Amino acid sequence: MLQDFSIGIGTRFVFGKDAHNRIGKELKQMGIRKVLIHYGSRKRLSDSGLLGSVKEQLRLHGIRILELGGVVPNPRLSLVREGIHLARKEKVDMILAVGGGSVIDSAKAIGLGAVADTDVWDFFTGAEVPGKSLPTGVILTYPAAGSESSEVSVINNTELGMKLLASHPVIRPAIAFMNPELTYSLPKFLTACGVTDMFSHVCERYFTPDGEVGVIDRMAEGILKTLAEIGPKVLAEPDNYSYRAEIMWISTIAHNDTVGVGRVQDWAVHEIGNELSALYDTPHGATLSIIMGSWMRYVYREAPERFARYAGEVFGVKWNRKNTLEAAYEGILKTEEFFRTMGMPVSFEEFQVPTDGVEQMLDRIAFRGEDDSIGGIKRLNRDDCRKIYETALKSRRTTSE
Numbered sequence: 001m002l003q004d005f006s007i008g009i010g011t012r013f014v015f016g017k018d019a020h021n022r023i024g025k026e027l028k029q030m031g032i033r034k035v036l037i038h039y040g041s042r043k044r045l046s047d048s049g050l051l052g053s054v055k056e057q058l059r060l061h062g063i064r065i066l067e068l069g070g071v072v073p074n075p076r077l078s079l080v081r082e083g084i085h086l087a088r089k090e091k092v093d094m095i096l097a098v099g100g101g102s103v104i105d106s107a108k109a110i111g112l113g114a115v116a117d118t119d120v121w122d123f124f125t126g127a128e129v130p131g132k133s134l135p136t137g138v139i140l141t142y143p144a145a146g147s148e149s150s151e152v153s154v155i156n157n158t159e160l161g162m163k164l165l166a167s168h169p170v171i172r173p174a175i176a177f178m179n180p181e182l183t184y185s186l187p188k189f190l191t192a193c194g195v196t197d198m199f200s201h202v203c204e205r206y207f208t209p210d211g212e213v214g215v216i217d218r219m220a221e222g223i224l225k226t227l228a229e230i231g232p233k234v235l236a237e238p239d240n241y242s243y244r245a246e247i248m249w250i251s252t253i254a255h256n257d258t259v260g261v262g263r264v265q266d267w268a269v270h271e272i273g274n275e276l277s278a279l280y281d282t283p284h285g286a287t288l289s290i291i292m293g294s295w296m297r298y299v300y301r302e303a304p305e306r307f308a309r310y311a312g313e314v315f316g317v318k319w320n321r322k323n324t325l326e327a328a329y330e331g332i333l334k335t336e337e338f339f340r341t342m343g344m345p346v347s348f349e350e351f352q353v354p355t356d357g358v359e360q361m362l363d364r365i366a367f368r369g370e371d372d373s374i375g376g377i378k379r380l381n382r383d384d385c386r387k388i389y390e391t392a393l394k395s396r397r398t399t400s401e
Contacts, residue, residue: 002261002262002263003210003262003263004262005262007257007261009149009172009256009257010174011148011172011173011174011176011256012176013149013175013176013178013252014175014176014177015178015179015248015249016179016180017179017180017181018181019177019178020053020054020177020182021053022177023057023058023137023177024058024059024060024061024063025057025061026175026177027058027061028061028062030094030174030175031093032063032093032094032137033062033093034063034065034090034091034092034094035058035064035092035093035094035137036066036067036083036086036087036090036092036094036095037051037054037055037065037068037096037098038067038083038095038096038097038103038106038107038110039051039067039068039071039097039099039103040070040071040072040099040102050098050139050141050182051098054096054098066090068082068083068086071102071103071106073102073281074102074156074163074278074284075102075103075105075106075109075154076106076155077120077121077155077157077158078158078159080106080110080113080120080155081113083095083106083107083109083113083114084110084114084120087110087111087134088114092114093135094135094136095108095110095111095134095135095136095137096136096137096138096139097136097137097138097173098138098141099139099140099142100140100142100144100145101142101144101145101146101147101197101284102145104136104138104145104147104148104173105145105147105153105154105155106155107136107138108133108136108147108153108171108173109123109124109153109155109166110134111133111134111135111136111171112130112133112166112170112171114133115133116128121155123166124153124155124157125164130168130170130171131170133171135174135175136171136172136173136174137174137176138173138175138176138177139176140176140177140251141182141183142183142186142190142194143198143247143250143251143252144190144193144194144195144197144198144284144285145197145255145284146197146251146253146255146256148176148251148252149172149176149252149255149256150171150172150255150256150257151167151169151172151256152166152255153165153166154274156278161279161364162278162364163275163278164366176252178248178249178252180241181241181244183244184238184239184244185238186238188235188238188343189343191234191235191238191247192231192285192343192344193283193284193285193286193344194247194251194285195227195231195234195247195342196286196289196342196344197284198223198227198250198251198254198255199224199227199288199338200269200270201254201255202223202224202227202259203269203292204260204267204269204270205257205263205265206221206224206310207266207299207303207306207307207310207376207377208263208306208377209264209376209377210264213262213263216259217309219258220259221309221313221314223250223253223259224310224313224314225314226246226250228314228338230243230246230247231338231342232341232342264376265376266375266376266377267374267375267376268295268299268374268380268385269288269291270288271365271366271374271375272291272295272361272385272388273288273290273291273292274287275362275364275365276290276353278364279357279360279361279364280353282351282353285344286344286351289342289344289346290345290347290348290351290353290392292335292336292339292346293332293336293339293346293396294388294389294391294392295388296332297329297332297391298378298384298387298388298391299375299377299378300328300329300332301325303377304324304325304328305324305328306377307327307328307329307331307332308324310331311328311332311334312327314331314334315330315331315334315335336396346392346396347394347395347396348392348393348394349393355393358389358390362386362389365382365385367381367382
């Protein structure tokens with residue numbers, strides 16, 4: 001049954017062809033007068049014509065513009081602090097992210113820090129709780145993390161070797177412009193990483209110690225099945241508007257808690273995988289595909305019927321109470337097969353990630369609670385996580401246990 005919950009998704013979505021060309025009108029109606037446009041590669045945005053188009057729309061509606069580029073995957077705290085200084089100095093009204101999850105997360109952190117009386121990193125360590133933020137706007141060019149309407153920002157502090165998140169409703173973007181056509185030129189690997197991230201976001205909510213939640217379960221299963229079906233298709237047909245549109249909207253609902261309300265969520269795959277990003281700067285989607293199968297192998301016996309149901313609803317595995325464990329395990333194999341079909345790695349070996357940093361990564365996982373553990377469907381301590389890492393080191397194509 002649904003547990004008690006409270007949710008408010010305050011993001012306004014402008015979705016469809018040429019959605020970004022409405023930005024000047026929409027921001028003017030919001031009372032925005034000066035924006036800091038935040039992005040990754042200026043050359044890429046300029047060459048595509050998107051940056052020029054956005055700036056033209058803003059100027060037509062009397063909105064002044066500043067720019068800060070340089071965001072990289074696993075966004076850096078150092079650039080966030082640079083953005084905070086610029087936003088304060090120039091008294092901007094909004095941080096406008098043009099890009100994907102890394103750019104949006106960086107913009108959110110700038111928005112937090114620009115109006116804070118403390119160092120922005122304090123919000124990520126938990127030393128301080130967010131209370132207010134400059135509004136964030138988004139032009140989404142890379143659907144993946146769902147950051148365009150989530151209340152989470154993830155930032156990498158390279159000085160400390162820590163990748164942490166801050167979470168609070170004030171972090172949610174105020175408005176998101178979503179034109180699927182802007183994603184046509186995404187490289188196959190980035191598209192695959194994005195689909196993997198969405199898939200994991202739903203799994204982190206679906207694999208729960210709670211009992212069945214009918215409508216939420218079915219929504220989650222529908223999203224996962226859709227991703228499994230159209231993920232390979234969009235790689236083959238990158239200019240297919242229908243596929244791109246579905247993936248873009250899934251990225252949003254996969255991570256704004258539409259399918260996570262009223263239940264305990266897990267997040268162990270993300271917490272374990274994030275340490276690969278922090279230590280080796282591994283792309284986020286690849287860390288998830290590397291860890292998920294190993295995590296599933298380690299925990300599925302805690303809830304075999306949930307894993308068997310997943311196998312049946314998402315991948316069409318036949319099961320009944322007599323073959324629950326076998327069906328559950330077959331679903332794990334199907335998951336890894338799906339990732340491989342998308343060109344994603346399922347082990348350290350397949351992505352040439354160094355294998356000598358397991359203890360260092362374990363040192364950085366934020367184990368917590370009276371049991372000093374992470375996770376929901378099965379609480380995982382340091383030794384449990386070590387075993388998951390060790391399982392993930394080598395490539396595996398096992399068809400049975």
